[in-house]
Amino acid sequence: MRDLAAGPRRFVELQRVLPGISTEQLRSRLNRMVADGMLTRKRYREVPPRVDYELTERARELMPILGELARWGYEWAWSPPRASESVDLGAIFRLAPGLFTRPATTGTVEFAVDGEDGRDMYTLTASEDSVAVEERSVEGADARVAGPISAWVKAFSPERDRSGLEVTGDLQLAGALLDGLIAVGRRASDRAREAA
Numbered sequence: 001m002r003d004l005a006a007g008p009r010r011f012v013e014l015q016r017v018l019p020g021i022s023t024e025q026l027r028s029r030l031n032r033m034v035a036d037g038m039l040t041r042k043r044y045r046e047v048p049p050r051v052d053y054e055l056t057e058r059a060r061e062l063m064p065i066l067g068e069l070a071r072w073g074y075e076w077a078w079s080p081p082r083a084s085e086s087v088d089l090g091a092i093f094r095l096a097p098g099l100f101t102r103p104a105t106t107g108t109v110e111f112a113v114d115g116e117d118g119r120d121m122y123t124l125t126a127s128e129d130s131v132a133v134e135e136r137s138v139e140g141a142d143a144r145v146a147g148p149i150s151a152w153v154k155a156f157s158p159e160r161d162r163s164g165l166e167v168t169g170d171l172q173l174a175g176a177l178l179d180g181l182i183a184v185g186r187r188a189s190d191r192a193r194e195a196a
Helices: 011-017 023-035 063-077 090-094 149-156 171-185 188-195
Strands: 039-044 050-055 107-115 118-126 131-134 143-148 166-169
Touching: 011 023, 011 050, 023 039, 023 050, 090 118, 107 149, 107 171, 118 171, 143 149, 143 171, 149 171, 166 171
Parallel strands: 107 143
Antiparallel strands: 039 050, 107 118, 118 131, 143 166
16 A cells, blocks of 8 residues: 555556565455455556556555554664665655644755666646645646655654755755655654653
8 A cells, every 4th residue: 555655557567665475465455455345456458468456545544553553663663774785765755644643844855865777757746635645747846855765764763863964945944744754753752862
């Protein structure tokens, strides 16, 4: 569900963002989610065949629960990635609709993650009652935040070190959306220290 939060995806795109899952296992899960009313499947008359999967409204209502699961995971299971470990920062950006219930501000921020295979783009658009995510660059973003994977890992760590990220445009808006994403990594000890 997390990987469909940014909109419809083709089967092969889902395979790409879910490394390690077998073709048959992914197909089985998608079929089950369609049968359960969580996804829609749209077939196109093309060669080769193309099938898009998209979240239903029923599934979108679960996004805040996925956001809470992410917060729990950061609080209780976060650890720095090992040298051999692949980091999928897109998984955090894709959870944005579940992490923000009422954004503190409105506007559009483009996030760029520079990796070994090029640059991945994520755009968050905050409205009065939600945040939407797209996995692409958009024209006219109010702010941009960019950095290498290592800088993003530091930004999302419990220390929340943003020094390696380059922020341009509306700094207040970029900061608010970063705070919302990075708040995922707040540990109980952080909250207790702030309360004291």
